Amino acid sequence: MARKRYIQAINEALHEEMARDPKVILFGEDVELAIMGDARGLLDKFGRDRIRNTPICEATLTGMAVGASAAGYRVILHMMFSNFIYTGFDAIANQMAKLRLMTGGQATMPITIIAAYGGGGSNAAQHSDSGYPALVNLGGLNVVMPATPADAKGLLKTAIRGNNPTFFLEAIGRGGEQGEVPDGDYTVPFGKATVAREGKDVTIIALGSMLKPALSAAGKLQAQGIEAEVVDPRTIVPMDEEGLLRSVRKTGRVVVVDEARDRCSVASHIAAVMADVGFSALKAPVKRVTVPNVCMPYAPNSERLMIPSDERIAKVAAELLRSKAA
Amino acid sequence: MASLKFAPDAGQALALYERMLLIRRMEERLRADNAAGKLPGAVHLYIGQEAIAAAVCAQLAPTDWITSTHRGHGHFLAKGGDPAAMMAEIWAKKTGICKGMGGSMHVADFSKGILGANGIVGGGFAIATGAAFAAKLDKGKRIAAAFFGDGASNQGVFMECLNVSSLWKLPLVFVCEHNKFSEFTPAAQCTSGEIVDRARAFRIPTFVVDGNDAFAVWDAAAQAVAHARSGEGPAFIEAHTYRIQGHLEAEALMLGGGKYREQSEIDTWIAKDPVERLKATLLADGRANAQQVQAIADRVAAQVEAAVKFAEESEPADPELPFDLMFVERKA
Numbered sequence: 001m002a003r004k005r006y007i008q009a010i011n012e013a014l015h016e017e018m019a020r021d022p023k024v025i026l027f028g029e030d031v032e033l034a035i036m037g038d039a040r041g042l043l044d045k046f047g048r049d050r051i052r053n054t055p056i057c058e059a060t061l062t063g064m065a066v067g068a069s070a071a072g073y074r075v076i077l078h079m080m081f082s083n084f085i086y087t088g089f090d091a092i093a094n095q096m097a098k099l100r101l102m103t104g105g106q107a108t109m110p111i112t113i114i115a116a117y118g119g120g121g122s123n124a125a126q127h128s129d130s131g132y133p134a135l136v137n138l139g140g141l142n143v144v145m146p147a148t149p150a151d152a153k154g155l156l157k158t159a160i161r162g163n164n165p166t167f168f169l170e171a172i173g174r175g176g177e178q179g180e181v182p183d184g185d186y187t188v189p190f191g192k193a194t195v196a197r198e199g200k201d202v203t204i205i206a207l208g209s210m211l212k213p214a215l216s217a218a219g220k221l222q223a224q225g226i227e228a229e230v231v232d233p234r235t236i237v238p239m240d241e242e243g244l245l246r247s248v249r250k251t252g253r254v255v256v257v258d259e260a261r262d263r264c265s266v267a268s269h270i271a272a273v274m275a276d277v278g279f280s281a282l283k284a285p286v287k288r289v290t291v292p293n294v295c296m297p298y299a300p301n302s303e304r305l306m307i308p309s310d311e312r313i314a315k316v317a318a319e320l321l322r323s324k325a326a
Numbered sequence: 327m328a329s330l331k332f333a334p335d336a337g338q339a340l341a342l343y344e345r346m347l348l349i350r351r352m353e354e355r356l357r358a359d360n361a362a363g364k365l366p367g368a369v370h371l372y373i374g375q376e377a378i379a380a381a382v383c384a385q386l387a388p389t390d391w392i393t394s395t396h397r398g399h400g401h402f403l404a405k406g407g408d409p410a411a412m413m414a415e416i417w418a419k420k421t422g423i424c425k426g427m428g429g430s431m432h433v434a435d436f437s438k439g440i441l442g443a444n445g446i447v448g449g450g451f452a453i454a455t456g457a458a459f460a461a462k463l464d465k466g467k468r469i470a471a472a473f474f475g476d477g478a479s480n481q482g483v484f485m486e487c488l489n490v491s492s493l494w495k496l497p498l499v500f501v502c503e504h505n506k507f508s509e510f511t512p513a514a515q516c517t518s519g520e521i522v523d524r525a526r527a528f529r530i531p532t533f534v535v536d537g538n539d540a541f542a543v544w545d546a547a548a549q550a551v552a553h554a555r556s557g558e559g560p561a562f563i564e565a566h567t568y569r570i571q572g573h574l575e576a577e578a579l580m581l582g583g584g585k586y587r588e589q590s591e592i593d594t595w596i597a598k599d600p601v602e603r604l605k606a607t608l609l610a611d612g613r614a615n616a617q618q619v620q621a622i623a624d625r626v627a628a629q630v631e632a633a634v635k636f637a638e639e640s641e642p643a644d645p646e647l648p649f650d651l652m653f654v655e656r657k658a
Contacts, residue, residue: 025463049463050463054490055486055489055490057483057486057490059482059483059486060452060486060487062452063449063451063452063453063455063483064453064455065456066456067391067393067441067453067456067457067458067460068456068459068460070391070441070453070456071456071457071460071461071464072460072464073460075456091449091452091453094445095444095446095449095453100651100652101427101651102424102428103424103428103434104422104423104424104428104651105650106435107434107436139652139658140652140653142653162654163655164653164654164656
């Protein structure tokens with residue numbers, strides 16, 4: 001174990017996987033200078049065949065990822081801000097997500113798309129989306145959202161070695177956060193939720209960037225005598241529904257925290273699963289804490305109001321406990 | 327003809343004719359079976375454009391990649407795809423080349439370099455560019471060819487792929503089949519300037535040919551493919567042709583009496599039929615005799631019959647298969 005930053009963990013995974021398999025290539029806008037930090041040092045080590053700046057043409061980059069993977073490469077496509085996924089969406093939605101089915105299983109597409117998502121940096125609406133619900137709904141894509149340096153490294157390695165298109169979504173502006181990362185070569189399996197904090201009164205399911213405020217909320221709740229269990233699904237597709245239900249069966253109460261807009265968010269889906277499959281275990285309504293159905297504003301005071309905060313999460317969780325007392 | 331730089335020898339010319347005739351007869355059979363209500367989905371037929379797929383693919387190696395369009399049966403067959411497996415796919419059978427999961431607009435055979443017909447107009451450009459990028463990284467002699475229509479040339483991704491492929495000197499041949507229509511809209515209403523000029527703007531070598539002249543396409547394709555294979559970057563072919571059939575069979579229902587072209591226009595192009603034209607040339611210049619031509623016709627007819635019989639007699643697709651095909655090694 002060693003303490004490492006989130007961005008450093010991602011960078012290590014890229015270095016290790018590119019060294020491990022010469023068929024791994026990485027391309028995207030401004031990757032040679034590693035403008036997002038995570039690709040640092042790759043160009044010097046692996047050269048321009050394997051690390052390459054592209055023109056700004058997302059519609060082509062996503063399609064090229066499909067073509068290059070069909071032709072035998074393991075493609076890592078860096079899309080910088082996740083909003084740029086929209087610009088490249090045709091090949092994602094109409095090709096990448098569908099070609100395996102449409103070709104009767106002939107297409108195997110080992111593609112990892114890296115993008116930073118979420119708000120909090122006054123980047124305004126076109127650079128702050130958490131647009132993954134659309135990806136999740138497409139069906140043929142894995143979507144992983146590591147919240148810690150250890151999971152970032154382990155999930156990225158699993159993504160690169162895997163044979164399915166996978167979106168690896170980094171929480172924006174969180175690259176400096178530190179955590180313990182296991183030494184040596186290790187991977188984190190997809191579809192395994194993890195309990196980040198144990199508790200018996202209420203389950204807080206927190207996606208990606210929301211783990212931090214959820215853990216902070218659990219601290220606030222403890223001061224009120226409420227023991228919150230915080231669960232991190234880690235991967236959204238595939239999702240460890242059983243792992244989430246296990247916690248809900250223990251606590252009987254659940255709050256789902258998601259930085260996506262509320263309507264048709266991943267929180268909405270998880271809430272539906274909990275209400276459906278977990279109904280008999282529930283002692284209170286399933287609650288969602290999400291971004292309201294607005295675009296992310298630029299003004300820091302307004303942006304803070306929109307992104308789920310530890311206060312908002314703690315308040316919703318505490319109300320669930322009060323509804324029990326009433 | 328004497329001015330051609332590359333021309334097929336007698337054997338190649340006969341093989342070219344046979345491939346074109348196979349495409350034609352397969353399409354005609356699909357037209358009939360569609361009209362008879364035997365096919366579950368729409369078909370977009372390639373009748374009138376056969377010379378382009380056949381003459382271009384004749385220059386390609388089995389390991390080269392192609393991407394195709396929603397009008398993709400011709401490219402599939404020209405690149406060596408199995409007629410019976412294609413027919414079974416269109417009939418939505420388990421034995422279809424895509425196990426009945428893709429249908430007419432998505433026939434693909436990766437083992438033969440056919441990265442698929444594509445239901446998205448312009449959907450093949452970037453896939454072909456990515457395959458060409460992979461070929462370049464492999465440092466081999468493999469190339470990719472992207473077939474597309476004049477309609478697709480108005481998609482923004484076309485410009486992006488011209489830029490990237492020229493910038494990176496990718497082994498890629500763009501094959502624009504200018505069939506004069508974007509679905510139900512004549513080219514004059516949606517395409518500004520000459521499409522070939524768009525490629526010229528990126529310093530890509532270009533060839534403009536009569537797409538109904540199989541030998542002219544052969545010559546241009548041989549040069550374009552040689553250029554791409556040399557490592558000097560992409561090449562571009564604009565082949566002028568005409569879509570004899572509608573955008574899709576049964577379009578009359580969609581048009582509801584509306585009209586986007588005149589029968590007289592269609593007739594002038596039927597008179598320029600590339601299949602008949604090649605046959606006439608072969609017979610006239612002595613590369614083929616009537617017996618050989620008849621033998622080809624008989625062989626093709628038998629192949630089409632066998633393909634339809636195979637499709638008809640095959641089991642329906644497995645309706646549960648989608649659960650297995652969304653992800654590798656995992657159920658959806």
